[in-house]
Amino acid sequence: xxxxxxxxxxxxxxxxxxxxxxxxxxxxxxxxxxxxxxxxxxxxxxxxxxxxxxxxxxxxxxxxxxxxxxxxxxxxxxxxxxxxxxxxxxxxxxxxxxxxxxxxxxxxxxxxxxxxxxxxxxxxxxxxxxxxxxxxxxxxxxxxxxxxxxxxxxxxxxxxxxxxxxxxxxxxxxxxxxxxxxxxxxxxxxxxxxxxxxxxxxxxxxxxxxxxxxxxxxxxxxxxxxxxxxxxxxxxxxxxxxxxxxxxxxxxxxxxxxxxxxxxxxxxxxxxxxxxxxxxxxxxxxxxxxxxxxxxxxxxxxxxxxxxxxxxxxxxxxxxxxxxxxxxxxxxxxxxxxxxxxxxxxxxxxxxxxxxxxxxxxxxxxxxxxxxxxxxxxxxxxxxxxxxxxxxxxxxxxxxxxxxxxxx
Amino acid sequence: xxxxxxxxxxxxxxxxxxxxxxxxxxxxxxxxxxxxxxxxxxxxxxxxxxxxxxxxxxxxxxxxxxxxxxxxxxxxxxxxxxxxxxxxxxxxxxxxxxxxxxxxxxxxxxxxxxxxxxxxxxxxxxxxxxxxxxxxxxxxxxxxxxxxxxxxxxxxxxxxxxxxxxxxxxxxxxxxxxxxxxxxxxxxxxxxxxxxxxxxxxxxxxxxxxxxxxxxxxxxxxxxxxxxxxxxxxxxxxxxxxxxxxxxxxxxxxxxxxxxxxxxxxxxxxxxxxxxxxxxxxxxxxxxxxxxxxxxxxxxxxxxxxxxxxxxxxxxxxxxxxxxxxxxxxxxxxxxxxxxxxxxxxxxxxxxxxxxxxxxxxxxxxxxxxxxxxxxxxxxxxxxxxxxxxxxxxxxxxxxxxxxxxxxxxxxxxxxxxxxxxxxxxxxxxxxxxxxxxxxxxxx
Numbered sequence: 001x002x003x004x005x006x007x008x009x010x011x012x013x014x015x016x017x018x019x020x021x022x023x024x025x026x027x028x029x030x031x032x033x034x035x036x037x038x039x040x041x042x043x044x045x046x047x048x049x050x051x052x053x054x055x056x057x058x059x060x061x062x063x064x065x066x067x068x069x070x071x072x073x074x075x076x077x078x079x080x081x082x083x084x085x086x087x088x089x090x091x092x093x094x095x096x097x098x099x100x101x102x103x104x105x106x107x108x109x110x111x112x113x114x115x116x117x118x119x120x121x122x123x124x125x126x127x128x129x130x131x132x133x134x135x136x137x138x139x140x141x142x143x144x145x146x147x148x149x150x151x152x153x154x155x156x157x158x159x160x161x162x163x164x165x166x167x168x169x170x171x172x173x174x175x176x177x178x179x180x181x182x183x184x185x186x187x188x189x190x191x192x193x194x195x196x197x198x199x200x201x202x203x204x205x206x207x208x209x210x211x212x213x214x215x216x217x218x219x220x221x222x223x224x225x226x227x228x229x230x231x232x233x234x235x236x237x238x239x240x241x242x243x244x245x246x247x248x249x250x251x252x253x254x255x256x257x258x259x260x261x262x263x264x265x266x267x268x269x270x271x272x273x274x275x276x277x278x279x280x281x282x283x284x285x286x287x288x289x290x291x292x293x294x295x296x297x298x299x300x301x302x303x304x305x306x307x308x309x310x311x312x313x314x315x316x317x318x319x320x321x322x323x324x325x326x327x328x329x330x331x332x333x334x335x336x337x338x339x340x341x342x343x344x345x346x347x348x349x350x351x352x353x354x355x356x357x358x359x360x361x362x363x364x365x366x367x368x369x370x371x372x373x374x375x376x377x378x379x380x381x382x383x384x385x386x387x388x389x390x391x392x393x394x395x396x397x398x399x400x401x402x403x404x405x406x407x408x
Numbered sequence: 409x410x411x412x413x414x415x416x417x418x419x420x421x422x423x424x425x426x427x428x429x430x431x432x433x434x435x436x437x438x439x440x441x442x443x444x445x446x447x448x449x450x451x452x453x454x455x456x457x458x459x460x461x462x463x464x465x466x467x468x469x470x471x472x473x474x475x476x477x478x479x480x481x482x483x484x485x486x487x488x489x490x491x492x493x494x495x496x497x498x499x500x501x502x503x504x505x506x507x508x509x510x511x512x513x514x515x516x517x518x519x520x521x522x523x524x525x526x527x528x529x530x531x532x533x534x535x536x537x538x539x540x541x542x543x544x545x546x547x548x549x550x551x552x553x554x555x556x557x558x559x560x561x562x563x564x565x566x567x568x569x570x571x572x573x574x575x576x577x578x579x580x581x582x583x584x585x586x587x588x589x590x591x592x593x594x595x596x597x598x599x600x601x602x603x604x605x606x607x608x609x610x611x612x613x614x615x616x617x618x619x620x621x622x623x624x625x626x627x628x629x630x631x632x633x634x635x636x637x638x639x640x641x642x643x644x645x646x647x648x649x650x651x652x653x654x655x656x657x658x659x660x661x662x663x664x665x666x667x668x669x670x671x672x673x674x675x676x677x678x679x680x681x682x683x684x685x686x687x688x689x690x691x692x693x694x695x696x697x698x699x700x701x702x703x704x705x706x707x708x709x710x711x712x713x714x715x716x717x718x719x720x721x722x723x724x725x726x727x728x729x730x731x732x733x734x735x736x737x738x739x740x741x742x743x744x745x746x747x748x749x750x751x752x753x754x755x756x757x758x759x760x761x762x763x764x765x766x767x768x769x770x771x772x773x774x775x776x777x778x779x780x781x782x783x784x785x786x787x788x789x790x791x792x793x794x795x796x797x798x799x800x801x802x803x804x805x806x807x808x809x810x811x812x813x814x815x816x817x818x819x820x821x822x823x824x825x826x827x828x829x830x831x832x833x834x835x836x837x838x839x840x841x842x843x844x845x846x847x848x849x850x851x852x
Contacts, residue, residue: 016458016460016733018647018650018651019650019651019652022457023457023458024457024458024459024460024733025457025458025459025460025479026459026460026461026462026733027460027461027462028461028462028731029463030447030462030463030464030731031464045441047441047443048443048444048445049445049446049447049464050445050446050447050464050465051464051465064440064441067437067440067515068437069437069438069439069440070436070437113651113652116830117830117831145830145831147830149652151652151653151654152654153654154654154655154658154659154804155772155773156642156643156648156771156772157648157772158773212581217433217536218536218572221535221536221572221574222535222574222579223535223536223572223573223574223579223581224579225579227579301441301443302429302439302441303438303439305433305438305439334772336770336772336776337768337769337770337774337775337776337777337778337798337800338776338778338797338798339767339768339778339797339798340797341617341795341796341797342578342579342580342581342612342795343579343617343795345617345795345797346797347620347797347798347852348797348798349774349776349798349800351772351773351774367773367774369800369850369852371852
């Protein structure tokens, strides 16, 4: 009988904020552990929240073998330990940063109130097995997530001030956020035209749609919009989408839930607009004769299976201002509630957006609706994916630009 | 039980949860998972700041209490603090599901039931499916330095089948599900599932793109629930109003915000997804009339918001699990039923949209509903299925546009998903209501 152990430990200190003041301080130290056993092509799993004795979990896993869940795959081997942040910010420094940020917000931006949380979170994933696999990933980040509310507004909230990164540079943070809050206070007219360049952070709706369409099972069972189109050019020639497990870029473990690591931590799914791969775990790759991409997901104490994968668009462009050629653009900060229909048609209300010249946010726009399709957004209407220096909300920030149909 | 530190307010919430998950891809068993976990959340308040900790080391809770107390500044007048004064000191045990605990149903019986329903997924157009059975029973115990000692349980189970449906170039996903409290309630649902599967198949086969525009929109009880939750429910959560003069003025009790037939309630005593006879601070749950006859008459409170706004507690401080502090959340929120038959409401709509099922909703200044199954209403009849990305309306105006409420009424519970409020997602909530006709919403 072969054996595999997994653990995820999360330590965090959070300052809870209400009305631009610390209301509470919360500490957390949670460990989740699982033991998998493999015998005669079957898998059994035991798991618990808390520092439960490994023998207890192994017994649970052995008992679970009688459920008869099949796992006819070989186990991974090899050692790889990566620590992306060996000296994370300590709790005291986090609270000091929090006090400083809140003092400045209270003093310089009294027309707003800010609430929610500032956190330092440290996570350690480990995975070992009886065949010699020994993986470890440690990372830590400073996460500032404040909801912004105009004191004169009757909305629940009006926007966000956010940052998430391994290091925090207060100078860059204030340079960007002073500009952002000044632009918020400067209502401006809408740029002319019905089709306008729009820049967004990675659209969660588009990501969800691509995730579903590039899932190997969906592709193979003909339920993906892209089924049967392997090798075809679907999008703009500079559009490249990867399954990216590079922790520096995607802040995710460099191995999947089967312990699989890929060369350079990435696999191209769409390369220069052409469909090259769909993401798969071991079972999906074998069952449907697809390339294996190491995309097994699932709960820490669940059977590894295919669900989602860390997708990231490759940065393909440098200079937004140059790409715009003097044309005014829109920068979307909050768009909540939109979605794609199954055929790839997209519509979304935009609650907070700014006039954008490619470098700076110039002023706040009224609410509007944007429309497109998945093929237009990343095809004929795609402007590019950029790493702008002037927008500081986290490490390795990316934004995408596309022409969108706008309805006010 | 605990040695609570002097001159501080302290409470401890212990949660013990038993869960089962049995999942399938097509007819192949993917997982049979039975778990039992325990964790606790501790809070200490010194009158100026709260100190929280979550832990799985339940045997050493006294150490956690002492550690938090060492960070706080004791105040000998802490008992006179308005927040501390407002905490209830209930002593009660409500273990409704101890004798019928779902963990006592053999796993084999749960598998057999699930496999019986998998037989229904034979249609050629269902090219793939993932299905699961889930159940959970949680026992919560809340103890405070003021003397609260409350223990209660909550139980749920459900079946969900996620379908990939393909008719040539027409492809979509759909799901059918049913939630319950007792295992026996999940038996004998073949007709229900068959009907829902058939509706989804017909929708994918026949749905046409919607012509974007503004329409009268008829909402099913499910869509009414999402509409209520997103368009107004979150606005009734008092933590958004504390210390905010504009919000307090905008949402002043007595303000008229809907037509006279509109009544919205929140009730933690309704058995189902939102059931919470006590909240996570040990406050007894109330049936709160948020809107009565179109006027704002109440809001949802934690002890802190109730004390600060000088209003009564409602029992709405809830945490998603033992890792988080309780914050103001809804329980089961609904529009009360009207007095008109559904058929009469539909008969009066010439050109409108009917939303039957939904994918998700959201609510800021604009609330949104992303429908799953939607249909045209033409000359008083629900007709062609239509593909709709999103339906939107203003949270400030739409309640006054609720023109009709049906006498048909349903409160619903759910399998998977829940309400998200910043970091705490998904919290199990219930909602529903009558069929609701809104005079105009934007449909994209």
